[in-house]
Amino acid sequence: MKKLMTTSAGNPIGDNQNSLSAGSRGPLLMQDYQLIEKLAHQNRERIPERVVHAKGSGAFGTLKITEDISKYTKADVLQIGKKTPLLIRISTVAGEKGAADAERDVRGFAIKFYTQEGNWDLVGNNTPVFFIKDPLKFPDFIHTQKRHPRTNMRSATAAWDFWSLSPESLHQVTILMSDRGIPKTLRNMNGYGSHTYSLLNKEGERFWVKFHFKTKQGIKTLTNKEAEEIIGKDRESSQKDLYESIENGDFPKWNFQIQIMTQEEAENSSFNPFDLTKVWPHKDYPMIDVGEIELNKNPENYFAQVEQAAFSPSNIVPGISWSPDKMLQARVFSYADAHRYRVGTHYEMLPVNRPLTEVNTYHADGPMNFSEPRSSDAYYEPNSFNGAVEDKEYLEPKFPVTGDGDRYSHLEDDNDHYSQVTELFNLMNDNQKQQLFNNIAESMNGVPEEIINRQLALFEKVDSSYAAGVRKALK
Secondary structure, X not given: XXXXXXXXXXXXXXXXXXXXXXXXXXXXXXXXXXXXXXXXXXXXXXOOOOOOOOOEEEEEEEEEEOOOOOXXXXXXXXXXOOEEEEEEEEEEOOOOOOXXXXXXXXXXXXXXXXXXXXXXXXXXXXOOOOOOOXXXXXXXXXXXXXXXXXXXXXXXXXXXXXXXOOHHHHHHHHHHHOHHHOEOOHHHOOEEOOXXXXXXXXXOOEXXXXXEEEEOOOOOEOOHHHHHHXXXXXXXXXXXXXXXXXXXXOOOEEEEEEEEEEXXXXXXXXXXXXXXXXXXXXXXXXXXXXXXXXXXXXXXXXXXXXXXXXXXXXXXXXXXXXXXXXXXXXXXXXXXXXXXXXXXOXXXXXXXXXXXOOOOOOXXXXXXXXXXXXXXXXXXXXXXXXXXXXXXXXXXXXXXXXOOOOOOOXXXXXXXXXXXXXXXXXXXXXXXXXXXXXXXXXXXXXXXXXXXXXXXXXXXXXXXXXXXXXXXXXX
16 A cells, blocks of 8 residues: 655645646746745755764664673663663764765764663764863864865865964874874774763762773774775765675674773872873773674664764763863863754754653753643742652762862973873884874975974974974975
8 A cells, every 4th residue: 555645744745746836837836835845844954064073974783791890880881791772973073074984084983872871972082082182272173174264175284283383282193194094994993982081889989981992893094095096986985884884794893991090090190181182001000891882783864863863971871970171071061052053952852862761851842842741830840749850869979179260271281292192103113103204294285384393393392203204204
């Protein structure tokens, strides 16, 4: 039996091929609501693309916990034997929605865990660090990665000007320009929570934590030349690879690991453990196995399940929380606010964002409120009409806050922007170093000499051979 085509209000449609007109040559009649509805809907079929991470691929899967870390956290999702459904979206950062997948760029690595205690969103990247550590610089940094307002083209000058004036960016710049700057596929790269978060156990103890997802497919990368050849033939290379691997039953997997730091260790650390431009040395804070992530189901509808997916670090569950990381603190606000603008006020009512648990809030009205709530006398809180109430069992233990309110200079607070980059540079073999030098030199094409020299001076502080290698490649 054929399905009857209808308008969005359910009214049956008799002709979907011909507009209603006055005579065969027209003009059209205003009363053709079917035509108006189709054109009006088409105008609204695209929600605004993400300001950052516009181009991305997504898939569903599971998190399985195989190790006991209950001494660190009471979170139900992280208890041994637990299996939790999830959605991952992996994206480039700078490019628009139509950008090529195989560009040199950081990759976003966002995960939504549909837990029995509500959604837990972990928003990270395929690198353990970032370009900046103060969110006040974030809009300016993103401007340098987007299009010049006059030329409407990407500007290498803007990027290197910003980086050369922001020495804290050296760590991330070195990773971006290294052989790992272009992953061969989304399956062949690691993911990181990047920020420092905290775990809370049943005794109310707090531990600082870093989340890591290590690819079981092995790290594989592309050179600039290899990437250019791929882009010339296929701008959706990452999307194609991920989709086809899952369709063929070759399910990508990542080992889930954490690093733990006690509050006492953080207070006595030689570096700021809440600085997003720093890593925690593995020798001091070893990796702890937790479980495994597997992606095993492609979306049925990309727009509904990936484009409308909204990830935000504001979504946490009991036993997992935030830290004093300034970038994380800002993202707790900015991500959810971006979704309210991009998708709509009630974006978390959409199926892909809706938690498995019952939702009881006093948020009222606004666009997209399609929950059809029943009227009640309990439409505010506190109330006397059996409305949803708080439960102090879910309060977090207090945490210390010290210091005077001030705009502390991120340069003066910790001016060691070089030692960890030196350690990273020294881990590279000769071939990797040469790729780094060449990639930087290529990306500096057309950049004013003054800016290049300023950046070379920063490389010199990392290692004299770093600066010398780039200088030689530039010539």
